[in-house]
Amino acid sequence: MEKFTTVTSTAVPLPIEEVDTDQIIPARFLKALTREGFGDNLFRDWRYDAQDQPITDFVLNNPTYSGSILVAGNNFGCGSSREHAAWAIGDYGFRVVVSSFFADIFKGNALNNGILPVQVTPDELVSIFAAIERDASTAFTIDLEQQTFVIEATGAEFSFEIGSYKKMCLINGYDDIDFLLSNRAKIEAFETTQVRF
Amino acid sequence: MSKTLFDKIYDSHVVNSTEGVDVLYIDQHFIHEVTSPQAFDGLARRGIDVFRPTKTLATPDHNVPTINQHLPIDEPLSRAQVEKLYANCQEYGVPIYKLGDDRHGIVHIVGPENGITKPGMTIVCGDSHTSTHGAFGSIAFGIGTSQVEQVLGTQCLIMNRPKTMRITVDGKLSKGVYSKDIILYIISKLTAAGGTGYFVEYAGSAIRGLSMEARMTICNMSIEMGARGGMIAPDETTYEYLKGRTFAPQGEEWDRAMSYWKTLHSDVGASFEREESFDAAEITPMVTYGTNPGMGIGVQDSIPSTNGVATVEKSLRYMDLQEGESLHGKEIQNVFIGSCTNGRIEDLRLVADYVKGKQKAPHVKVMVIPGSKQVERQAIDEGLDKIFATAGFQLREPGCSACLGMNEDKVPRGEYCISTSNRNFEGRQGPGARTILASPMMAAAAAIAGKVVDVRELL
Ligand code: SF4
Numbered sequence: 001m002e003k004f005t006t007v008t009s010t011a012v013p014l015p016i017e018e019v020d021t022d023q024i025i026p027a028r029f030l031k032a033l034t035r036e037g038f039g040d041n042l043f044r045d046w047r048y049d050a051q052d053q054p055i056t057d058f059v060l061n062n063p064t065y066s067g068s069i070l071v072a073g074n075n076f077g078c079g080s081s082r083e084h085a086a087w088a089i090g091d092y093g094f095r096v097v098v099s100s101f102f103a104d105i106f107k108g109n110a111l112n113n114g115i116l117p118v119q120v121t122p123d124e125l126v127s128i129f130a131a132i133e134r135d136a137s138t139a140f141t142i143d144l145e146q147q148t149f150v151i152e153a154t155g156a157e158f159s160f161e162i163g164s165y166k167k168m169c170l171i172n173g174y175d176d177i178d179f180l181l182s183n184r185a186k187i188e189a190f191e192t193t194q195v196r197f
Numbered sequence: 198m199s200k201t202l203f204d205k206i207y208d209s210h211v212v213n214s215t216e217g218v219d220v221l222y223i224d225q226h227f228i229h230e231v232t233s234p235q236a237f238d239g240l241a242r243r244g245i246d247v248f249r250p251t252k253t254l255a256t257p258d259h260n261v262p263t264i265n266q267h268l269p270i271d272e273p274l275s276r277a278q279v280e281k282l283y284a285n286c287q288e289y290g291v292p293i294y295k296l297g298d299d300r301h302g303i304v305h306i307v308g309p310e311n312g313i314t315k316p317g318m319t320i321v322c323g324d325s326h327t328s329t330h331g332a333f334g335s336i337a338f339g340i341g342t343s344q345v346e347q348v349l350g351t352q353c354l355i356m357n358r359p360k361t362m363r364i365t366v367d368g369k370l371s372k373g374v375y376s377k378d379i380i381l382y383i384i385s386k387l388t389a390a391g392g393t394g395y396f397v398e399y400a401g402s403a404i405r406g407l408s409m410e411a412r413m414t415i416c417n418m419s420i421e422m423g424a425r426g427g428m429i430a431p432d433e434t435t436y437e438y439l440k441g442r443t444f445a446p447q448g449e450e451w452d453r454a455m456s457y458w459k460t461l462h463s464d465v466g467a468s469f470e471r472e473e474s475f476d477a478a479e480i481t482p483m484v485t486y487g488t489n490p491g492m493g494i495g496v497q498d499s500i501p502s503t504n505g506v507a508t509v510e511k512s513l514r515y516m517d518l519q520e521g522e523s524l525h526g527k528e529i530q531n532v533f534i535g536s537c538t539n540g541r542i543e544d545l546r547l548v549a550d551y552v553k554g555k556q557k558a559p560h561v562k563v564m565v566i567p568g569s570k571q572v573e574r575q576a577i578d579e580g581l582d583k584i585f586a587t588a589g590f591q592l593r594e595p596g597c598s599a600c601l602g603m604n605e606d607k608v609p610r611g612e613y614c615i616s617t618s619n620r621n622f623e624g625r626q627g628p629g630a631r632t633i634l635a636s637p638m639m640a641a642a643a644a645i646a647g648k649v650v651d652v653r654e655l656l
Contacts, residue, residue: 016511027259033278078389083232168216181350
């Protein structure tokens with residue numbers, strides 16, 4: 001997994017709440033056998049019409065906005081456990097998703113793929129959307145070590161939470177399976193103590 | 198110290214606690230064709246084996262066709278995924294119930310009906326509705342593909358202990374109100390994100406009075422309020438259901454299991470981070486009007502005001518519905534009866550009992566998808582297939598089908614579908630499809646009437 005330290009980038013605003021995983025990547029695009037290529041179908045049904053033509057007023061089709069930070073409304077990533085949602089976001093080029101609330105499974109899936117979910121307060125989210133609206137070229141800096149999110153144009157700084165274990169994994173580029181494999185002897189010992197029906 | 202049911206099971210499965218996280222042992226892992234190929238791929242890349250192959254069970258369900266399952270799958274991408282699952286299981290020695298096997302079906306139906314799902318277990322699957330298995334008093338939850346790989350490789354997961362919430366439903370259900378209505382009602386009150394971060398235990402006399410099938414419907418939809426999972430303490434109903442099933446313990450082992458299972462309840466005085474309670478008598482037949490399962494109302498109620506909230510307005514535009522409108526009498530074009538929420542024999546019996554001797558409305562297309570081969574066989578043995586055929590309902594072969602529209606079974610753009618499944622997201626049942634979630638009885642009645650009706654007026 002790619003190491004994550006700091007990201008400075010412009011951001012793409014998606015001020016929609018309850019963005020569910022069926023919107024992030026509709027089920028009919030889940031038939032791949034690898035993790036790559038899902039970015040092409042990220043937000044497919046908002047991005048393209050029934051004739052596969054780009055819907056011009058959707059933000060990913062608007063050249064004004066770009067960058068590796070996605071800023072979205074409350075309860076982002078609700079719905080299914082499909083990790084394809086995180087793969088699609090990563091494959092498209094996002095490394096950070098900012099929202100005032102994330103669904104549990106999505107949050108875990110994002111972290112397992114080197115994508116940082118940054119949870120801010122509802123007021124902070126409003127000010128981030130406002131900063132993008134004022135100037136789409138405004139940059140934001142996320143510093144994982146410091147756990148800070150900075151709006152470069154105003155200097156406003158917000159802090160965010162992340163568990164110490166996941167922080168360690170992201171900074172070092174480790175994943176859970178490396179950690180679990182290092183616990184193998186303990187797992188085997190545990191099994192011998194178990195009576196299961 | 199008093200402990201919750203959740204804590205009892207969780208604590209007994211912690212292998213190691215370190216760095217602020219727990220290594221949790223998983224007793225049973227289920228996999229299907231859509232979320233597992235990349236996990237096996239990951240194992241191969243790391244050069245590791247499946248650690249405990251017999252603790253995983255595979256069944257293809259998400260993208261399989263629901264007709265002609267004895268023939269090779271037409272759609273090349275679906276076929277490739279199913280064949281990949283077969284090949285992976287073969288290579289790693291993972292048991293599988295293939296298409297055509299008489300134990301095949303939707304993963305969350307197959308586990309319980311074969312007695313694989315039992316009280317006190319930890320159960321995971323790369324599917325959010327794994328919470329279904331919690332109905333037996335087990336900790337069951339959905340995971341992502343990276344975690345599927347972890348379980349395949351180590352039989353464990355890294356966990357942050359979730360918070361616990363108890364939802365108590367006391368009182369007597371009115372006629373025409375079913376477990377699906379209970380859970381849609383709860384989600385409408387707590388909202389689609391209201392349970393995030395929590396593991397839920399359902400309790401109270403209304404829950405105790407439910408069959409295992411009905412309990413599974415409740416636990417199944419826990420994820421629709423954002424909760425990681427839902428569970429119900431085992432009792433006589435649970436033991437009765439389990440007894441004699443293929444993988445249920447037998448003889449002396451059954452007795453030993455029973456003495457363990459009887460310890461599986463929240464102790465008096467156990468404390469939950471959050472408690473909610475509801476009165477069963479207040480619940481009416483529910484329908485959803487929006488594009489998340491929290492947007493539910495009683496069938497006679499009016500759609501609440503959007504209060505100018507853009508997301509809600511967008512949702513109503515998608516559904517082509519207005520605030521203040523009631524869904525009662527709304528014409529529908531499609532009916533879907535099936536899914537891991539309501540595709541069990543009890544659901545099919547209820548539907549057949551009502552439609553017996555009736556005919557569907559001419560403009561409505563009705564699909565009945567059994568949750569498994571066993572459900573299908575039972576339906577045929579009991580003659581339900583004939584009732585469906587006379588009524589103009591199409592009984593097909595098992596799979597997820599129009600619950601998520603990955604195979605050919607899709608709802609056409611712009612049409613309404615009253616569905617017994619669990620999600621009404623935009624495009625869930627096909628691009629542009631408009632889903633109204635409801636109980637099997639509401640779906641059956643709508644199929645006959647051609648519009649949304651209040652089942653209480655018919656019973
Ligand atoms: S029936 Fe629907 S909800 Fe259940 S496992 Fe299949 S796709 Fe998921």
